[in-house]
Amino acid sequence: MKTLLTGGTVLSMDPAVGDLARGDVLIEDGVIVQVAAQIDAAGAGAGTEVIDATDRIVMPGFVDNHRHTWQTTFRGIGADWTFAEWDAAIHGTVKSHYRPDDVYWAVLLGRLEALHSGVTTMLDWFHCTLSPAHADAAVAALRDAPGRSIFCYGAGWGTPDPVEAEIRRVRGGLAGDGAAGDGLLTMAYGLRGPQDTGVEGLARELDLAAELGLRTSLHTVSDGIRRPIATLHEHGLLRDTTTFVHANGVSDEELRMLADAGSSVSVSPDVELRMGFGWPVTGRALAAGLRPTLSVDDVPSAAGDLFSAMRTAFAVQRGLDGGLRSRDLLASATVDAAGSCGLGTRTGSITPGKDADLILLRTDDLTVFPVTDPAATVVSAGHPGLVDTVLVAGRTVKRDGRLVDVEPAPLMARLRASRDRIAAAAGVPLDGTWHPEPKGW
Known part of the structure; x- marks a missing residue:
């Protein structure tokens, strides 16, 4: 399976690859195979999924x-x-x-x-x-x-x-x-x-x-x-x-x-x-x-x-x-x-041969627009609301700002019930008034 990310601003975090003001990233079977200013979608092969990364920063997860x-x-x-x-x-x-x-x-x-x-x-x-x-x-x-x-x-x-x-x-x-x-x-x-x-x-x-x-x-x-x-x-x-x-x-x-x-x-x-x-x-x-x-x-x-x-x-x-x-x-x-983590050869940069663990950050959001220095913008003004797309080993796990195949509401209900039960069993309030007494310090 192939996936092509097109037209994004690429922050590779790999000095040998560098940054691209406008670049494409080709992924095959979960692995990055090519990073270039432009990759021909037709040449990537039939059945290639194309993800438009226009107005996005493409960077390692x-x-x-x-x-x-x-x-x-x-x-x-x-x-x-x-x-x-x-x-x-x-x-x-x-x-x-x-x-x-x-x-x-x-x-x-x-x-x-x-x-x-x-x-x-x-x-x-x-x-x-x-x-x-x-x-x-x-x-x-x-x-x-x-x-x-x-x-x-x-x-x-x-x-x-x-x-x-x-x-x-x-x-x-x-x-x-x-x-x-x-x-x-x-x-x-x-x-x-x-x-x-x-x-x-x-x-x-x-x-x-x-x-x-x-x-x-x-x-x-x-x-x-x-x-x-x-x-x-x-x-x-x-x-x-x-x-x-x-x-x-x-x-x-x-x-x-x-x-x-x-x-x-x-x-x-x-x-x-x-x-x-x-x-x-x-x-x-x-x-x-x-x-x-x-x-x-x-x-x-x-x-x-x-x-x-x-x-x-x-x-x-x-x-x-x-x-x-x-x-x-x-x-x-x-x-x-x-x-x-011992994973430097597998992830952490957009490098051909590494797994495609990538994120796409919105640059058309009013909190960061216009993006002049992408790296500085991510560090000084980035926030989770910019995370549009997430790929792990080439699999898209978040798309258009939402986790794929995850319905949060019932999961949140289970965690809320768990919190309330533990708090009741421990005898602690959940109204912001709990100030625990340090022990042995």
Whole structure:
């Protein structure tokens, strides 16, 4: 099957391909085969589907490498919370009341939201691992959503022991989906970290991940006194397959350690600033030789689209030192994030040979018209309302501003009922008056 996108403004995010003020993209069997100023539709062959991309920016789909979609249920409830309040509320109060079906509806709606806003690839950092059934429900939801997803099994936060047996079970169940990296649903390992397992425990988890062929992700921050990255460096535990989430407060020296090891950093600017983590490390990571990536983190506290994350990271860093460029942020949300997920050869740029994970953004919308600098416009003024069309591996999953074969209303009703049941069981109000008491902070 062939699809031809014609007449769009192409932001390829591939220096070898470049940008095209007016360009065409030819897709065959889900793979990009040609990018040119003009491709003859007749020459593409009979039966080629032609998508008119006039007045559209054609660019790679966004890649979010750190999002907790099981928390979609409580969207917006924690916008005013600190991290300690969020932890007491989400992990300490409501999580224990989640049933597997609650997980399913939250993850499904969260993944569909991401697709709707142009996120074609998403790593779902799942730490509602109350039972094997909860993990299976999350996997089922990601399988039912038509996006490229990575199920990151997050150990800790109540994970039943033995963790190793559960990681092996889930990895084995995903084998048929191509969990090693050749399918749309793959797997990663969310590490607990030395604060929970000790350095020796983290080493065992890294060995298990390597044995199973899984990339890893690890939350880390520093108060300026502790040196978490340096500790791992001293024990030889930095890997080029690990993404360090947040990294607020870590020293420039530690960031260089990550760069030397080939590790990556995921910045969640909206959550980090609202919860009091400190300044995002976007600019310092670049200066240290890293290619920072972007993520949403959680929607109880922040918006669920990468347009917002790009805009916040851009404004903050420009305010700090004025050095960040808009295209840096666009790379953070596409090609660099794809590389951090081990998918750099498959997605993240409009490159012949890569899968056709693409989005078409409207340029005839009054909020961005007239578009003079496409990359700068996407970063400074883009929003989910511009996402007209989304393709994942060549399949059109959103067309004319609507998800294909998805009727949102009944899904929303199920999630609303789930939220109300959990809130009632936990004894928490849903009227904006809940201010959880931090525990142990």
